Amino acid sequence: MRLQPRFRRPGGPWQASDAVLAIPLGLIVAILIADILTPPNLPLGPLLIVAPTMTAWFAGPLLTxxxxxxxxxxxxxxxxxLGILDMAFLAQVxxxxxxxxxxxxxxxLRTRHIQELAQVRTVSEVAQRAVLRPLPHRIGPLQxxxxxxxxxxxxLIGGDLYAAVRTPSGTRLIIGDVMGKGLTAIGDAALLLGAFREAAHxxxxxxxxxxxxxxxxxVNLAQPAEGGEAGEGFITAAVLDVPDKSPKVQMVTCGHPPPLILHARQVAALPAARPAPPLGLCEMFSPxxxxDTxxxxxxxxxxxxxxxxxxxxNSHGAFYPLTERVARWPQISPPxxxxxxxxxxxxxVGGRLTDDAAVIAIQRTQDAA
Structure with a gap:
């Protein structure tokens, strides 16, 4: 979990951390007493600037x-x-x-920037979640x-994508990966998800x-992109049709990694017999x-x-052994x-991925009729 620094909202209700305010106030008292007790030729008043400077680290502009x-x-x-009101003292004040x-x-300025950044992140999260909607915990007979x-x-998201659509006979799922990163990949993912949700029914x-x-x-890639040229790219994808009343699942794979199935404590890959090329390679293939069933x-x-x-x-360059790791967790629920x-x-990977990663786990929770 990545932790973000927290700052107290100026003017908001005090929290337990506000007890830290006693430190700069205590410094003011200590410096004031020391200044009175020390000789006049050793002024300590300029040290008082430490108090507001310290306060600015944990409080807003009002308290500072x-x-x-x-x-x-x-x-x-x-x-x-002390009776010291000469020009030198006035300059210090x-x-x-x-x-x-x-x-x-x-x-x-810092507090305003933090508030603006928080607002931008909130809008960004809403927009990203609108593109990649969270899957429900239950879809028909599937967990x-x-x-x-x-x-x-x-x-929150990048170029990976997934979605589920209910049909009269079952559930259709898609999982995919757009070539590239950034806003272009998110846009391509959003287009494919929209096309899938619209056509799956x-x-x-x-x-x-x-x-x-x-x-x-x-059609999307043929549209002029930045610079006036058509976009280039492709999307690997797998689409599955999971019926409610039959155990037979249908799958079409377009250059996407094969899913894994956990059955009777055994893990097996389900590679496509004749996979199609990734989506978007229109000029190179007539797929x-x-x-596959x-x-x-x-x-x-x-x-x-x-x-x-x-x-x-990992740090030694070894790939993540997915099948081996999943085999260690038999009889486990999707969550x-x-x-x-x-x-x-x-x-x-040591806490940081270099590429987006998406996973979906589904389990049939009732016998097919």
């Missing part, structure tokens, strides 16, 4: 300005008590005022869990659905889409993932599998 004003008042009070105002202004680990700092057969998705991606019995668990999982390397997998994957 208040502590600065207290520091100035303390220095003036010490000068009056003016210097303290100037520095306190400067520190308070910088604290205000579902999913996770997305974004490689880019402060991002209407296309009766998977090959027909895949042809529609291919056409949508190709045919072949349907496999059984998903009650209690079986199916794991879908992107290549960011199996291509994750537990996804949680353990994410923790184990991040431990493998």
């Amino acid at each position: 300005g208040a502590v600065g004003a207290i520091a100035v008042a303390a220095q003036v009070g010490a000068g009056v008590a 003016l210097a303290l005022v100037a520095v306190a105002v400067l520190v308070t202004g910088l604290c205000y 579902v869990a999913s996770a997305y680990l974004a490689a880019e700092e402060n991002a 209407r296309r009766a057969e998977l090959p027909e659905l895949m042809a529609h998705l291919e056409q949508s991606v190709c 045919e889409y072949f349907v 496999f059984a998903l019995q009650a209690g079986d668990l199916l794991l879908l993932y992107t290549d960011g999982v199996i291509e994750a390397r 537990e599998l996804v949680d353990r997998l994410c923790v184990d994957l991040l431990e493998h």
Whole structure:
């Protein structure tokens, strides 16, 4: 879990951490007493600037300005008590005022920047979640869990994608990976997800659905991009049709890694017999889409993932051994599998991925009729 620094909202309710305010106030008192007790030729009043400077690290501009004003008042009070009101003392007071105002202004700018950044992040999170909607925990007879680990700092999603759509006879799922990173990859992922959600209800057969998705991606890539040139790229994807009343699952794979199935404490990959090329390679291929069928019995668990999982390397350059790790966790629920997998994957790479990674775990929880 990545932790973000917290700053108290100026003017908001005090918290336990506000007890730290006693430190700069205590410094003001200590410096004031020391200044009174020391000889006049050893002025300690300029040290009072430490109090507002320290306050600016953990408080907002209002408290920082208040502590600065207290520091100035303390220095003036010490000068009056000691009878030191010459030009040198006045210069010290003016210097303290100037520095306190400067520190308070910088604290205000920092707090304003933090608030703007928090607002931008909130909007960004809403926009990203609108593109990649969280999957429900239950879809028909399926228990579902999913996770997305974004490689880019402060991002929730990137070029990986997944979605699920209910049909009259079952559930259709897609998982994919867009070539590239950044906003372009997110835009391509959003387009494919929109095309899938719109067509999954209407296309009766998977090959027909895949042809529609291919056409949508190709049309998008043909549009002029930045610089006036058409976009270049492709998307690996796998689409599955999981019926409610039959254990036979249909799958079409377009250059995507094969899913894993956990059955009777055994883990097996489900490679496509005749995989199609990735979506978007319109000018290079005229793809045919072949349907692979496999059984998903009650209690079986199916794991879908992107290549960011199996291509994750540790400090020695070793790839993440997905099949080996999953085999260690038999008889596990989808949420537990996804949680353990994410923790184990991040431990493998030392806490930071170099590529986005997405996983979906589904389990049939009732016998097919």
